[in-house]
Amino acid sequence: MKNQILNFIAICLLGAVGFGTQSCKPKDAGSAVSGDAAAKVYVAPGKKDEFYNIVSGGFNGQMSVYGLPSGRLFRIVPVFSVFPENGYGYSEETKPMLNTSHGFVPWDDLHHIALSQTKGEHDGRWAFGNANNTPRIGRVDMKTFRTTEIIEIPNSGGNHSSPFITENSEYVVASSRFSVPVGETDVPISSFKKNFKGYISFIKADKEGEMDIAFQLKMPGVSFDLARAGKGKSHGWFFFSCYNTEQANTLLEVNASQKDKDFILAVNWKKAEEYLKQGKAQKVKARYAHNVYSEKTHTATSTIKEDVMVIDPKECPDIVYFMPCPKSPHGCDTDPTGEYIVGSGKLAAVIPVFSFTKIQKAIAEKTFDGDFDGIPILKYDAVLHGEVQKPGLGPLHTEFDGKGSAYTSFFVSSEIVKWDIASLKVLDRAPTYYSVGHLCVPGGPTTKPHGKYAIAYNKITKDRYLPTGPELTQSAQLYDISGDKMKLLLDFPTVGEPHYAEAIPASLIAPNSVKIYKIEENTNPFVTKGEGQSRIERKGNQVHVYMTSIRSHFTPDNIEGVKLGDEVYFHITNLEQDWDVPHGFAVRGATNAEILIMPGETQTLKWKPDAVGVVPMYCTDFCSALHQEMQGYVRVSPANSNIPLKWGTGDKAPKDASIGLK
Amino acid sequence: MKRLSLLIFSALLFGISCGDGAAERKKEQPFDLAKVEQQPEVHGTEIKDVTLTNPLDKAMITSGKGIFDLKCAACHKLTDEKLVGPGWKGVTKKRQPVWIMNMITNVDMMLEKDPEAQKLLEQCLVRMPNQNITEKEARDIVEFMRQNDGEK
Numbered sequence: 001m002k003n004q005i006l007n008f009i010a011i012c013l014l015g016a017v018g019f020g021t022q023s024c025k026p027k028d029a030g031s032a033v034s035g036d037a038a039a040k041v042y043v044a045p046g047k048k049d050e051f052y053n054i055v056s057g058g059f060n061g062q063m064s065v066y067g068l069p070s071g072r073l074f075r076i077v078p079v080f081s082v083f084p085e086n087g088y089g090y091s092e093e094t095k096p097m098l099n100t101s102h103g104f105v106p107w108d109d110l111h112h113i114a115l116s117q118t119k120g121e122h123d124g125r126w127a128f129g130n131a132n133n134t135p136r137i138g139r140v141d142m143k144t145f146r147t148t149e150i151i152e153i154p155n156s157g158g159n160h161s162s163p164f165i166t167e168n169s170e171y172v173v174a175s176s177r178f179s180v181p182v183g184e185t186d187v188p189i190s191s192f193k194k195n196f197k198g199y200i201s202f203i204k205a206d207k208e209g210e211m212d213i214a215f216q217l218k219m220p221g222v223s224f225d226l227a228r229a230g231k232g233k234s235h236g237w238f239f240f241s242c243y244n245t246e247q248a249n250t251l252l253e254v255n256a257s258q259k260d261k262d263f264i265l266a267v268n269w270k271k272a273e274e275y276l277k278q279g280k281a282q283k284v285k286a287r288y289a290h291n292v293y294s295e296k297t298h299t300a301t302s303t304i305k306e307d308v309m310v311i312d313p314k315e316c317p318d319i320v321y322f323m324p325c326p327k328s329p330h331g332c333d334t335d336p337t338g339e340y341i342v343g344s345g346k347l348a349a350v351i352p353v354f355s356f357t358k359i360q361k362a363i364a365e366k367t368f369d370g371d372f373d374g375i376p377i378l379k380y381d382a383v384l385h386g387e388v389q390k391p392g393l394g395p396l397h398t399e400f401d402g403k404g405s406a407y408t409s410f411f412v413s414s415e416i417v418k419w420d421i422a423s424l425k426v427l428d429r430a431p432t433y434y435s436v437g438h439l440c441v442p443g444g445p446t447t448k449p450h451g452k453y454a455i456a457y458n459k460i461t462k463d464r465y466l467p468t469g470p471e472l473t474q475s476a477q478l479y480d481i482s483g484d485k486m487k488l489l490l491d492f493p494t495v496g497e498p499h500y501a502e503a504i505p506a507s508l509i510a511p512n513s514v515k516i517y518k519i520e521e522n523t524n525p526f527v528t529k530g531e532g533q534s535r536i537e538r539k540g541n542q543v544h545v546y547m548t549s550i551r552s553h554f555t556p557d558n559i560e561g562v563k564l565g566d567e568v569y570f571h572i573t574n575l576e577q578d579w580d581v582p583h584g585f586a587v588r589g590a591t592n593a594e595i596l597i598m599p600g601e602t603q604t605l606k607w608k609p610d611a612v613g614v615v616p617m618y619c620t621d622f623c624s625a626l627h628q629e630m631q632g633y634v635r636v637s638p639a640n641s642n643i644p645l646k647w648g649t650g651d652k653a654p655k656d657a658s659i660g661l662k
Numbered sequence: 663m664k665r666l667s668l669l670i671f672s673a674l675l676f677g678i679s680c681g682d683g684a685a686e687r688k689k690e691q692p693f694d695l696a697k698v699e700q701q702p703e704v705h706g707t708e709i710k711d712v713t714l715t716n717p718l719d720k721a722m723i724t725s726g727k728g729i730f731d732l733k734c735a736a737c738h739k740l741t742d743e744k745l746v747g748p749g750w751k752g753v754t755k756k757r758q759p760v761w762i763m764n765m766i767t768n769v770d771m772m773l774e775k776d777p778e779a780q781k782l783l784e785q786c787l788v789r790m791p792n793q794n795i796t797e798k799e800a801r802d803i804v805e806f807m808r809q810n811d812g813e814k
Contacts, residue, residue, distance in 0.1 A: 519732060519733070520732075530732040530733070530735055533731075548736060550736040550737060550746075551737075551746070553736075575733060576793075577733065577794035578792040578793070578794070624788045625787045625788060626788055
């Protein structure tokens with residue numbers, strides 16, 4: 001028996017060493033965890049986590065916020081999807097955030113996070129996320145953990161290669177996973193090669209409320225997958241992975257996997273800026289929305305923009321170069337020094353690492369290997385630093401620890417592989433459960449990674465958690481990477497489907513977290529500054545209720561004179577000025593949602609009564625010992641009724657004279 | 663079998679050379695939670711000394727009334743009638759100005775230490791909220807209360 005166990009271990013080791021892939025999984029997954037794992041992730045009650053982990057929610061359209069190392073979920077921040085839990089996309093103030101050129105879009109698919117940077121390091125100001133389906137980029141303010149800005153991307157179809165960021169947050173990018181016909185758009189799908197183009201947008205992002213598409217690059221019809229900005233010595237450049245260079249328009253699974261090599265695109269965006277300044281860009285008609293939420297008016301506004309500047313690299317040379325990269329590359333990651341660019345071909349047997357110095361030399365010496373639709377292709381060997389041999393199966397994405405090591409996720413062989421950037425030698429491998437997609441190392445994409453942990457965001461959980469029917473929980477796994485060997489510490493479930501995530505030290509965010517909105521600074525046009533100003537105004541069939549909330553009553557809480565056919569707007573101002581005292585509001589039969597109103601804020605719920613009667617309303621967020629008493633009524637009378645508008649709370653509540661006489 | 667053992671042995675050796683992550687973590691500066699609490703908030707410091715002057719200061723009264731309308735009137739009446747909290751009529755006769763001001767700006771301390779404040783919580787059952795009022799603003803409110811109590 002003992003021999004059998006020894007043989008099993010030895011075969012596993014042989015497998016791992018000899019074949020270079022993780023070919024044996026321990027039967028008992030628990031055995032992969034070392035003895036002190038629990039102590040390393042235990043954050044005692046009342047203690048705080050060391051890192052925030054800002055995680056994309058995938059098809060839930062949100063960002064979620066976890067603590068590390070505990071894996072505890074703190075918050076879901078709605079970005080591109082409505083969120084009935086707090087009224088995002090339902091309150092009158094937030095509806096414009098989800099406006100697009102298609103009108104109100106209540107859902108999207110958020111894949112990647114980009115935390116803002118200054119001088120290549122995290123600065124804790126903003127988190128950006130991309131909408132994959134109806135192309136957009138959203139900005140979340142890390143002081144309030146709220147979405148404050150969304151810009152739509154024209155000439156795009158599937159904003160996957162986004163929102164990667166430059167080292168001073170000059171730009172976030174948005175490049176299209178689908179090439180689309182632009183201009184004459186009613187064309188046969190099979191005319192892909194002729195009519196379809198792939199657009200890359202550079203969006204100014206360094207000023208709050210002023211996101212703006214600086215320019216778009218009109219590229220050949222390929223699919224852009226992921227991207228990274230250059231940094232340090234390669235600042236001024238951007239790198240994009242491209243697949244479907246076959247330019248297939250059907251059965252891409254087969255038809256876009258024909259070539260041995262696709263491309264990584266190197267973009268000299270500083271040069272593109274020069275062309276823009278010289279007036280070489282063309283102003284092109286486009287329709288896209290720009291939505292901004294103000295923390296002073298507590299209201300979003302949506303503006304439709306009508307044109308965009310487009311640069312055609314065929315007319316503006318020396319901006320873009322293709323680099324051959326095996327095979328259908330996904331990840332395209334620059335190391336902390338900015339010298340190395342790592343391509344991760346989903347179907348490739350090696351990981352190619354490109355050298356920025358060599359790229360510059362090849363460009364200077366025109367070491368080209370032909371062109372692709374007029375764009376020069378740099379010779380593979382001339383720009384290659386080297387290849388990591390037999391790293392595993394299905395490399396997807398690479399993060400860095402700042403100590404010279406890279407960590408690449410492998411979807412097919414379900415593992416994280418640690419390798420040395422300089423020598424390209426594999427140093428360690430750790431299994432994931434199962435089929436890891438993106439990885440995150442705190443600060444991984446910056447010039448100064450914080451290291452310490454790697455988090456795997458897995459695509460399959462299968463037998464890892466209690467089953468919940470056909471649909472199982474999504475999951476992440478936390479690894480300690482502070483030593484030579486990676487150690488699995490923790491599985492933690494995630495909401496939505498996690499794609500890319502970033503982690504940042506709590507010390508860069510927590511001290512700036514807003515506690516309340518100062519009511520003195522509230523400039524919502526429907527604010528009620530004090531109970532004395534609470535009132536109801538009728539404008540035709542619109543009834544505007546200026547209502548206040550404080551522990552624990554609404555003013556007014558008795559309302560009469562509303563008629564069938566009216567549209568009632570409850571403009572509720574939370575008069576509280578204390579941290580963690582939101583009030584909620586819901587009214588029976590409202591066909592939208594509740595709203596949560598933070599201290600000092602005003603939010604509006606629209607309600608169209610559908611029947612005569614007395615309708616209850618109440619506070620939905622437990623606010624005090626007398627929270628259950630925080631309730632009221634609205635009397636709805638027939639359309640032709642002559643009951644006047646009356647309102648109040650307590651001794652000011654409307655009274656019927658005939659009852660008073662009894 | 664010998665070859666297998668050798669493999670295992672080298673694997674063990676390699677395993678022993680693993681770095682100690684926990685030790686490394688200890689060396690790093692822990693995240694200073696105190697910084698989170700140091701945000702500019704206007705409450706939380708005990709007011710120990712207040713000087714009242716006569717005649718009453720008109721500008722302070724106006725300011726105090728404005729704050730009352732915005733932040734206090736939802737729960738306090740200017741008569742002696744209790745709404746959510748006690749009515750204000752007579753409060754300057756019953757309480758010291760420092761007591762009133764600490765109740766406004768430093769309510770957590772008062773509810774923890776002051777027996778009179780605790781008695782009020784038992785009666786009202788809703789904690790006096792922190793309304794983000796500065797010491798200067800609290801003093802203006804006291805001036806407004808003095809006027810409400812008939813002082814000149």
